[in-house]
Structures are given as C-alpha cells and as structure tokens.
Amino acid sequence: MSVKSDSKDSRGKNAGGRGAADSAANGGDKASEGGDDGAGLKSESNTVAAAIDRRRRRAEEEFAHELAELERRDDRKRPPRWRLSPRAVASYLMGEKLENGFIVTPKYIGNRRLIEIAIATLATDRALLLLGVPGTAKSRVSEHLAAAISGDSTLLVQGTAGTSEESIRYGWNYALLLAEGPSPRAIVSSPILRAMTEGKITRVEELTRIPADVQDSLITILSENTLPVPELGIEIPAAKGFNVIATANNKDKGVNELSSALKRRFNTVVLPTPATEEEEVEIVRSRVESLGRALELPAEPAGIDEIRRVVAVFRELREGVTSDGKTKLKQPTGTMSTAEAISVLNHGLSLAGHFGDGVLRAGDVAAGLVGAIVKDPVQDRVVWLEYLETVVKERDGWKDMYRACRNVTS
Numbered sequence: 001m002s003v004k005s006d007s008k009d010s011r012g013k014n015a016g017g018r019g020a021a022d023s024a025a026n027g028g029d030k031a032s033e034g035g036d037d038g039a040g041l042k043s044e045s046n047t048v049a050a051a052i053d054r055r056r057r058r059a060e061e062e063f064a065h066e067l068a069e070l071e072r073r074d075d076r077k078r079p080p081r082w083r084l085s086p087r088a089v090a091s092y093l094m095g096e097k098l099e100n101g102f103i104v105t106p107k108y109i110g111n112r113r114l115i116e117i118a119i120a121t122l123a124t125d126r127a128l129l130l131l132g133v134p135g136t137a138k139s140r141v142s143e144h145l146a147a148a149i150s151g152d153s154t155l156l157v158q159g160t161a162g163t164s165e166e167s168i169r170y171g172w173n174y175a176l177l178l179a180e181g182p183s184p185r186a187i188v189s190s191p192i193l194r195a196m197t198e199g200k201i202t203r204v205e206e207l208t209r210i211p212a213d214v215q216d217s218l219i220t221i222l223s224e225n226t227l228p229v230p231e232l233g234i235e236i237p238a239a240k241g242f243n244v245i246a247t248a249n250n251k252d253k254g255v256n257e258l259s260s261a262l263k264r265r266f267n268t269v270v271l272p273t274p275a276t277e278e279e280e281v282e283i284v285r286s287r288v289e290s291l292g293r294a295l296e297l298p299a300e301p302a303g304i305d306e307i308r309r310v311v312a313v314f315r316e317l318r319e320g321v322t323s324d325g326k327t328k329l330k331q332p333t334g335t336m337s338t339a340e341a342i343s344v345l346n347h348g349l350s351l352a353g354h355f356g357d358g359v360l361r362a363g364d365v366a367a368g369l370v371g372a373i374v375k376d377p378v379q380d381r382v383v384w385l386e387y388l389e390t391v392v393k394e395r396d397g398w399k400d401m402y403r404a405c406r407n408v409t410s
C-alpha cells in the first residue's frame, strides 16, 4: 500500500470531530512512518506524497474548528460566496470568546478598525492593498482573510522580478494547443483566473516587485472584472465573490512603483509596527510559543522576562530613543521588525534546547540579537556598541545580557 493512500485512510478516520486539523496532521505523520517500516524502501513518488502530506498546514486547515464554529453561529448577512459574514471574519482575525465559551484565537494583534476596513473593502468592487514595513503581518493577515472569506488561502501569486504575465492571466497547454488549436480546454489558469471562475479571494504577494508591464495586466481584471482572451475572442467574467488582496513592502518603494491607474483600483490599508510594548510582547510570545511547538524544540517555553528584554531592545533601536524617553539612540540600518524579534527568540530556544539545559538564558539570545542588529559590519557595529555600553551595561538586572552580548561582539 502506498504511503499516500495509507495517510489518506487515517485522515478520514480522524477528520470527524473537533480539532480535526490537528488529528489529521498527526494521523498523516503516523501513517507515513508506518509506510516506511512496512515497505522498507520508499519509491520516489511516495517520498513526495509523504512530503506533501506533511507540508505546513494552511490557515483554513489549522483553524478549521474555529472557522466551523464561527460559521455555525453566524446569522448575519454574508456577501455572495463568502463563507462568513464580515463581522465573523473580523472575529476570526482578532479573536473572541463566543457566547458558548468557545475561544477564537487572535491571528492579528493590533487595531481592530484596520481589519474591519480591510474586510469591508473586500466586500466592495475594490481590491485591498496591505502596505507596511517588513514583518508587520501583511502576509499573515492576507492568508487568514482568504481562509475566512473563501475557505481557501492557496490562490497565490508570489511577486518577484521574474513574475510573468502568464502567472497573472493564463498560459497554454502546448500539447493541446498544437493538437487542437486554441480552445478553452487548452487554457492553463493562473491562480487569479481560478479565483475569478470560482468566486474566491486571490492573493498577490509583494506586488511592487512585479515588473510594471506585468502589473498592468491586473488593471483590466480589476476595473472590468473580466479577463479578455484575445486568442479566442472571448472574455472570462469574474464570478461574484472574486477579489484580490495584494501586499507590498514600504521598503521596496521605488523598486516598481505602482502606476496611478493600478493604485486607484486598490484601497490601501497600512499595517503599522505594534503600537505598544505590551502588544509587541504578546505578538512575540504567542508566535514563539506556536513556532516552538511546530519545530519541536527541546526547550522550555521562553520566559516572559527574556521576551520583554528582546522586545525592549528592538523597540528602542527602532524608535531611536530609550523607553524612558531620556536617551536618544542611533538607529541601525535594518528594520528591527517584530518578525526578527520572533526569530531571535526561536534561535535562542534552539541553542538552549540543543546545546544548553533547555532553559533560555541571555547567552542563548545574544548571538541572534547581535546578528539581527548588526547587518552592516561598519555602520551598525558603531550603533550597537554605543547601545551596549550606554544602555545595556547600565540597566538594572541586565548584567547577564551585557556580558553575553560582549562575548559575541568582536
């Protein structure tokens, strides 16, 4: 029996109750281990099938039980083809305790109004552009919005300098094209065309990295809600429910500036860096905890004090002033994003788990911290040394951090 069909069987058995996504993943893993033992050798295609089974779970799979519960209790009006009402989508994103005690976990920590504006946009004929500095959860928000609205976060175009018009519009199956000539059957849909025909949300990541002429193919789609196929003399209309969420990075501004024609088709929502230290500590704590579990790190969860210190360093250097507002600081060239703070702690947990006693200490955090700050060996080193000697060294209870950082700073 192949690995693939084994794991499908156990998925079926487990998928019934609450927490189906969790048990499906466990079942999948166990089944593929069983397949290895029994068969001894794995064929290449079985290896691929097992890898596909173990892939990172998509938002709609990981939070299937939350989405199902919200759907059951949702009596508000839903826009055409939406799985949930806009208000329930906001509850899914921001988290909520439902009347029956069921807890919906927050996916985005921050200003609720921004998320409401984003959702309301998607219920109109305008597309949504999530803009912000790196690591402000643009991709995360777009994935969870697509999961909650369409139940499908996979219709994704990853923007790069090499993104072609085919990945925005459609390509051709050349075998069929040669055999039968151009016909609808020979069209190979892009994720955007699939979203149009299925009435779903599609995501375009890093829109401003896509060359300007390729970006332009989005204009007709967004303004006419149709995709012309000149080779067949037809236009494919978008089904109701179709819309686009694009993300773009402030720092990439100017790489491929959005044309004003395209900009006009989007409502822009700027996702800011976390407003308060408390908010940022909560984001880092919850992400480090769930990533640590996913990576099966052999360490105890990071202590809140260590998280607070890392977040404090990131915020002070990002803002160029100490948290008491008294000392101005030089700022490093990097963005000091929340996402990097999460990585520093995860890296620390890996060191503590694999090379220490499993408890995260200053020495485990220091290496990652210096790496995150000193991106430019000359300029950032000056900034870092000044911060180390004037802030870290003098702060009460930070002696261990100072020593650990000195050790890894040449």
Ligand SMILES: Nc1ncnc2c1ncn2[C@@H]1O[C@H](COP(=O)(O)OP(=O)(O)OP(=O)(O)O)[C@@H](O)[C@H]1O
Pocket (backbone or CB within 6 Å): 107, 108, 109, 110, 132, 133, 134, 135, 136, 137, 138, 139, 140, 141, 247, 248, 249, 274, 283, 287, 338, 339, 342
């Ligand atoms: N406000 C927030 N709420 C929840 N998670 C957050 C928040 N800000 C950052 N994160 C976390 O930071 C990490 C990075 O987020 P994500 O990749 O979505 O950022 P991004 O804005 O798309 O960055 P980039 O511009 O580099 O693509 C994720 O693990 C995410 O959970």
Ligand SMILES: [Mg+2]
Pocket (backbone or CB within 6 Å): 138, 139, 140, 205, 247
């Ligand atoms: Mg992103």
